[in-house]
Amino acid sequence: MPTNEQPIPSVWARPRRGREQPALSREQIVAEAVRLLDEEGIDALSMRRLGSRLNAGATSLYRHVANKDELFELAVDEVYGELPLPEQTDAAGWRAGIEQTARSLRATILRHPWIAAKLGEVGLAYLGPNMLRQTEHMLGVFEAAGFSLDEADQAMNTLVAYVLGVSTGEAAMLSMIARSGQTQQEWVERLWPAAERAVQDYPRLRARYAAQRGQDLPESDQDNFEYGLQRVLDGLQTRLG
Incomplete structure (x- = not known):
């Protein structure tokens, strides 16, 4: 028929x-x-x-x-396939393995900025063998920590959503700067006077911009990423507690 x-x-x-x-x-x-x-x-x-x-x-x-x-x-x-698999440990060591995975995923996206724009629109990419292997392994780490399989899946999705959200913005910025033919520091230095003028009427933003002037941008981005990562993991740790 x-x-x-x-x-x-x-x-x-x-x-x-x-x-x-x-x-x-x-x-x-x-x-x-x-x-x-x-x-x-x-x-x-x-x-x-x-x-x-x-x-x-x-x-x-x-x-x-x-x-x-x-x-x-x-x-x-x-x-x-470039991502290392986090080490599966006992309940006490789960956090270190998940931190490693989150940092590796961010670093991989920044090495391949184009991937950030494609992850949400590549059909059944999650059925690829490398992605399946990574997903299965992360679920195992969260289960070993003490989460049920259902909540391990939710915890993993929450973590990945955070990493992708931050890294996608970073990757888009790096791609834009690369198209300009300038280094990241050169691009920011050219932008800075206009940015400072724009925030003159906003005291909190003016204070933040003044404090950030001259900072090492990759290091600052790393610090911001780590802050958010630790807060996500703190929340998951509380669930286990």
């Missing part, structure tokens, strides 16, 4: 084609796609451009990847 069901548009929802072109593998394609995205950004990625870098025609790429959306799914999962 005919059916109107359409296949789910995701690389993880269809079988991998058995016959691959010997001279070019999916792994090579994905690795080069990540390099292209790191070097030139999202707008530069096309099957034609990627094929040129691989000395292959776009048709050769389509034998392994159905479209650009699938390519992004694969690239996101490839990047998640």
Whole structure:
């Protein structure tokens, strides 16, 4: 009987084609796609451009990847493969492992700023093997801490939402500064006089801007991230208490 069901548009929802072109593998394609995205950004990625870098025609790429959306799914999962798995310890040591994961996720997003813009729109990326492995392991750490599986899932989602929220803003700023051709410090120094004029009528903001003038920006961003991370973990610790 005919059916109107359409296949789910995701690389993880269809079988991998058995016959691959010997001279070019999916792994090579994905690795080069990540390099292209790191070097030139999202707008530069096309099957034609990627094929040129691989000395292959776009048709050769389509034998392994159905479209650009699938390519992004694969690239996101490839990047998640860089994340170390937190050490699974007893209930007393869960926090250190989760801190390591949160810091690693932020650092990975800042190394690959393009990923921040794609995480929410890459279909079934969460079914990629690297993301599944990371998710399963984090759930295990939270369970070992004493959370039920349901609450371990909620705790993990809360933590990841915090890290992504902060890191996405940082990544967007870094991408914008990179397009300007300036260093982060140069960009801020050029902006600062206009920012100081804008906050003249706002005493609290004026005081904050004055206190921040001349600070090391990456270090300041790290401090702000750590403050929020510790408050999230304090809340989860209270739940266990």
